[in-house]
Amino acid sequence: MTPKPFAGFKTFQAHHCVTGSLRHIYEFNHFSVSEDLLIGLGAGVGFIYWHTKGTAPFYGGRANVGRAGEEGLEVTASRRLGVRAETYKTNSPHRAEKALVEMLTAGTPVMLLVDMGFLPYLDLPEDYHFGAHAITVAGYDAETNQVLVADRDEGLYTISMDVLAQARDSRYRPFPPKHQWYTFDFSGMHPPEADDVWQAIHEVVVGMMEPPITNIGVKGIRKAARSTLKWPETMNEKELRWACFNAYVFIDAIGGTGGGIFRYMYSRFLREASEIVGDQRLLEVSDDLRVIGDGWQEVAQMFKRAVKRLHPEDLLPDITAPILSIADQEQAAWERLGELIS
Numbered sequence: 001m002t003p004k005p006f007a008g009f010k011t012f013q014a015h016h017c018v019t020g021s022l023r024h025i026y027e028f029n030h031f032s033v034s035e036d037l038l039i040g041l042g043a044g045v046g047f048i049y050w051h052t053k054g055t056a057p058f059y060g061g062r063a064n065v066g067r068a069g070e071e072g073l074e075v076t077a078s079r080r081l082g083v084r085a086e087t088y089k090t091n092s093p094h095r096a097e098k099a100l101v102e103m104l105t106a107g108t109p110v111m112l113l114v115d116m117g118f119l120p121y122l123d124l125p126e127d128y129h130f131g132a133h134a135i136t137v138a139g140y141d142a143e144t145n146q147v148l149v150a151d152r153d154e155g156l157y158t159i160s161m162d163v164l165a166q167a168r169d170s171r172y173r174p175f176p177p178k179h180q181w182y183t184f185d186f187s188g189m190h191p192p193e194a195d196d197v198w199q200a201i202h203e204v205v206v207g208m209m210e211p212p213i214t215n216i217g218v219k220g221i222r223k224a225a226r227s228t229l230k231w232p233e234t235m236n237e238k239e240l241r242w243a244c245f246n247a248y249v250f251i252d253a254i255g256g257t258g259g260g261i262f263r264y265m266y267s268r269f270l271r272e273a274s275e276i277v278g279d280q281r282l283l284e285v286s287d288d289l290r291v292i293g294d295g296w297q298e299v300a301q302m303f304k305r306a307v308k309r310l311h312p313e314d315l316l317p318d319i320t321a322p323i324l325s326i327a328d329q330e331q332a333a334w335e336r337l338g339e340l341i342s
Contacts, residue, residue: 002158003141003148006107011138014152015258015265018044018062018073021111021134024150026083028109029186033081035258040269041192042077043203045262047330049215049224055174056239056246057231059224061261061296063207065132074111074182080196084185089178093169096179097161103183104140104147111136111184113177115170119149121157129172133256137164152256194277201273202341204266208334218331225323232313240313244306251300260293261300267293281340288333295326 005011009028014020019035019042026033039045046063066072066087071079078085090096103110116133117124138156139148147164149157168179211217215224231243253259270286299322306315 003139003144003146005139005148005156006109009109009138009150011150011154011156013154015253015256016262017134017152017256019265020152021136021150022074022077024136024138025109025111025182025184026186029184029189031081031083031186031189034268034272036265036268037192037272038077039073039262039265040204040273041080041196041200042073043200043207044073044077045204045266046207047217047220047224047261049220049227050174051227052174056243057227058174059247059250059261061251061257061263063204076200078184080200081192082188082190084188086183087180088182089180091178093165093179096168096181097165100137100181101140101142104137105142109136109138109150110181112168112179112181114164114167115172115177116167117172118163118167118170119151119157120159120163121149121151121155129170130175131170131172131177132175133177192276197273197276198341201270201337205334205338205341208330209338218327218334221323221327221330225320225327228320228323229316231316237312241307244303244312248300248303248307251296251303260290260296263289263293263296279340282337285333285336285340288329288336292326292329292333295322295329299323299326 014023015035016039019038022038023033023035043064044062048060050060051057064070064073064076072087075085075087100110111134113131114133114135115129115131116122117129136150137147138150145161146158147161149159168177170176208217211219214220231240235243249255251257251261258265267286267289270282270289274280274282299319302315302319306312309315
């Protein structure tokens with residue numbers, strides 16, 4: 001017997017796995033909010049370049065991901081909408097599954113993190129792993145020990161609890177999921193308020209302009225350009241192709257950024273924000289972020305072309321030059337937002 005979705009659960013095409021999963025939960029609880037508003041209120045846009053030994057370089061456009069000292073987008077966005085969100089982690093697969101089954105048995109959809117490399121419906125390369133992928137479990141059948149999973153498209157996927165447990169227990173770096181899951185209380189939900197919108201924008205501006213380390217924010221974009229030119233010094237041809245593919249995925253919409261390494265989503269958030277706070281000047285910065293997103297998309301396509309080149313390193317100078325130009329554009333846009341806040 002195939003699991004059935006919980007009554008009232010709706011699926012839709014999502015831009016980003018985290019905001020898409022949040023929206024699945026929100027819509028089930030009769031609270032309609034756009035993904036763009038969720039990522040904006042959650043101060044969830046930024047930049048990070050990360051490269052540790054044994055892993056591919058990572059171009060990331062997210063911020064407030066729940067590192068030390070951060071609530072995480074899921075909690076921050078919810079708090080600003082009067083929703084109480086709580087995060088849970090455990091080293092025990094048994095405890096994680098027990099908590100999941102209890103919620104599913106009660107008819108509650110559950111948002112959790114998994115290593116997408118273990119999800120059979122994604123059909124990813126065997127050695128590909130990314131453990132910060134959010135999904136929503138939207139149905140459960142105890143007899144067959146199967147669940148229904150909602151991801152970024154409109155489909156629902158049936159997988160076994162054993163496969164789900166493997167995806168939750170992944171230890172692959174740099175983002176093991178650690179059996180993370182969330183609970184939500186919608187009893188105090190309310191529409192977004194102007195003060196919260198301004199505060200959310202302020203947090204993103206600070207993250208981009210005053211990063212604690214040089215591989216974050218605008219400084220991080222410039223560091224990424226410099227570091228990318230040096231990839232051939234430490235990588236063989238196979239590793240270099242994989243690095244280019246990884247960069248393409250996490251800039252392009254295919255990787256769940258909404259396109260332009262989340263800049264398109266933030267541009268649309270600023271348009272919504274302008275209505276909430278009553279300040280049309282945000283529309284100008286929204287336009288700037290959309291153009292910046294176009295620039296990032298061009299970079300993504302160049303990384304994709306490099307994957308297929310006989311000598312990928314030949315394209316790296318052509319890729320990094322526009323990244324430095326984008327850094328200048330980003331600095332101007334975030335400075336403009338900072339002026340509007342002050």
